[in-house]
Every structure is written in C-alpha cells, then in structure tokens.
Amino acid sequence: MARQPVLVVMAAGMGSRYGGLKQIDPVGSCGEAILDYSIYDAYEAGFRTVVIIIKEAIKKDFMETVGARLAKSPMEIRYAYQELDKLPAGYTIPEGRTKPWGTCHAVLCARDVIGDAPFAVINADDYYGKSAFRVIYDYLTTNEDPSGYCMVGFELGKTVTDHGSVARGVCVTDGNGHLTKIDERTRIEKYEGGIHFTVDGENWVDVAPETTVSMNMWGYMPGFLEELEKGFPRFLDKALVENPIKGEYFLPLAVDALLREKKATVRVLTSPDKWYGVTYAADKPTVVAALKAMTEEGKYPDGLWK
Numbered sequence: 671m672a673r674q675p676v677l678v679v680m681a682a683g684m685g686s687r688y689g690g691l692k693q694i695d696p697v698g699s700c701g702e703a704i705l706d707y708s709i710y711d712a713y714e715a716g717f718r719t720v721v722i723i724i725k726e727a728i729k730k731d732f733m734e735t736v737g738a739r740l741a742k743s744p745m746e747i748r749y750a751y752q753e754l755d756k757l758p759a760g761y762t763i764p765e766g767r768t769k770p771w772g773t774c775h776a777v778l779c780a781r782d783v784i785g786d787a788p789f790a791v792i793n794a795d796d797y798y799g800k801s802a803f804r805v806i807y808d809y810l811t812t813n814e815d816p817s818g819y820c821m822v823g824f825e826l827g828k829t830v831t832d833h834g835s836v837a838r839g840v841c842v843t844d845g846n847g848h849l850t851k852i853d854e855r856t857r858i859e860k861y862e863g864g865i866h867f868t869v870d871g872e873n874w875v876d877v878a879p880e881t882t883v884s885m886n887m888w889g890y891m892p893g894f895l896e897e898l899e900k901g902f903p904r905f906l907d908k909a910l911v912e913n914p915i916k917g918e919y920f921l922p923l924a925v926d927a928l929l930r931e932k933k934a935t936v937r938v939l940t941s942p943d944k945w946y947g948v949t950y951a952a953d954k955p956t957v958v959a960a961l962k963a964m965t966e967e968g969k970y971p972d973g974l975w976k
Contacts, residue, residue: 683796715803749781772918799943827879839884
C-alpha cells in the first residue's frame with residue numbers, strides 16, 4: 671500500500687479574466703472560499719495533509735482569511751511559496767518578467783514540504799466535488815507503480831460557463847483507460863446548439879458535452895518531482911529564447927513529455943459531479959447558489975470549520 675497521500679493546492683496565480691484574488695474570494699455562508707470546500711471534501715475522502723502554494727505578495731491577505739479558517743480544520747496545513755527567483759543555479763529572471771513560471775514550477779516550489787509521498791494537485795479556484803477526491807485518494811493509496819500517475823477527468827458539458835470562453839484539455843485515451851495525450855483547446859464556448867471550439871477565431875468545431883476534459887486534478891507518485899526538476903532547466907533553455915516574458919511550464923506538458931518518452935502512464939479517472947469555478951466575475955453568483963443548495967441538502971455543514 672502506498673504512503674498516505676498529500677493534497678497540493680495551487681493558489682499562487684491571479685485570475686486575469688476574473689479580476690482579482692479569486693483564491694480567497696468568499697462563496698460560502700461563513701466566508702469560505704472554494705478551496706475551503708475542496709479541503710473539506712479531501713478530508714472526507716481520507717487526506718490528512720494539505721500543502722497550499724501561495725505567493726509572498728498575498729500571504730498577509732491569505733493568512734488573515736483562508737489561513738485563519740483552516741487553522742480550525744482537522745487537516746495538517748503546510749505552506750509553500752512560488753516566487754519568480756526560485757530558479758536552478760545559473761538562471762536569472764528576464765528583465766520585465768512578472769508572470770509566474772507555471773504549474774510545474776509551483777509544484778517544484780513545494781517539493782520540500784510535500785516530502786516523499788504520493789500527492790494530488792488541484793487548483794484553488796476550482797470546485798471539483800466529492801467524487802473526484804474519493805477516486806483520486808483511492809488510486810494514490812493503492813497504486814504501487816512508481817511511474818503510474820492518474821488524473822480526474824470531467825464531462826465537458828459540466829465545466830463550461832455561460833459568460834465567455836474557457837480553456838480545457840481534451841483527454842485522448844487508449845482502450846485501457848490510460849491517457850495518450852491532451853489536446854489543449856484554449857477557446858471553448860457554449861452556444862445555442864451546443865459546445866464548440868475554435869483555433870483561429872473563425873472556424874468552429876463542435877465538441878460533444880460528454881467529452882472528458884482535464885481540470886488540472888492530477889495524482890502523482892513521489893518520483894514525479896525528480897522528473898520536474900530535470901525538466902525545468904530544459905524548459906527554461908527554450909522559453910528564455912522563445913518567450914522570456916510569458917513562457918510557462920505546465921503540468922500537462924510535463925506529463926505529455928513523459929508519456930512520449932514512455933517513462934510514465936496516466937490512468938484517467940472520472941467524476942460525474944458538476945464542476946464549478948469563477949473564470950469570470952459573473953460566474954460567482956452561480957457558484958454561491960450551488961454551494962448554498964448543497965449545504966441545504968446536507969452535503970456540507972453551514973460553516974465548514976466551526
């Protein structure tokens with residue numbers, strides 16, 4: 671049996687389309703943010719340790735709100751900090767760069783506090799639902815393949831918004847439920863006849879609502895951290911030439927490289943739950959209403975950490 675897994679929550683990014691710190695924006699009746707609900711669901715699923723990745727710039731606001739609430743939770747809470755200057759020896763920040771280095775870099779910044787344990791990675795501003803945490807916890811506590819990873823996929827139709835386009839990774843699998851690649855679609859939108867995407871802004875292609883997409887919920891074994899550490903300098907060598915101001919090292923890209931090199935497998939787990947998020951500020955009332963309804967149904971207490 672694998673070691674007790676750790677939950678890693680990425681909360682260092684700022685939502686440009688949303689317009690603020692949606693990691694700490696209250697959506698619950700007692701001021702809870704979305705990540706409070708994720709941590710609550712993770713605890714119910716069996717997780718007992720959570721690592722939250724933030725930036726020093728938001729530390730004060732985060733600790734006074736989310737941090738103060740989570741101090742009352744039964745979870746062991748650890749913090750890690752993603753900063754631009756956390757780079758391998760010999761590399762420096764390009765002049766004018768303010769954007770974080772991406773989700774792989776975020777996880778690398780948390781390496782010391784994750785430790786030698788399997789771990790799940792989620793976004794702070796995505797509501798994944800209870801089923802997703804149960805299936806990923808079960809995988810991480812039973813998988814014995816050191817290069818066997820997993821992800822939780824969601825039905826596309828349950829992850830789109832009425833208020834604009836979204837970026838989603840469309841999962842392509844083999845006949846055994848393993849990921850072969852992720853097709854990144856950066857502009858997917860609902861329309862009266864269904865859901866479609868465009869690459870060039872002019873030609874649109876329909877996508878079935880039951881299509882499995884990635885919402886950045888991954889499960890890794892400890893050795894993945896070593897792969898990230900080896901891959902980060904390779905990313906920097908390329909990005910500092912081609913896109914020094916905005917290039918980012920993303921988890922799907924790192925996984926795709928390992929799949930192509932046949933160094934890993936990724937089991938695609940699925941959840942029937944509806945995803946909720948605040949891609950746009952106009953999404954917030956929908957999220958608030960959904961969580962209120964789930965609380966009234968008894969899925970959550972009125973006040974998660976009382």
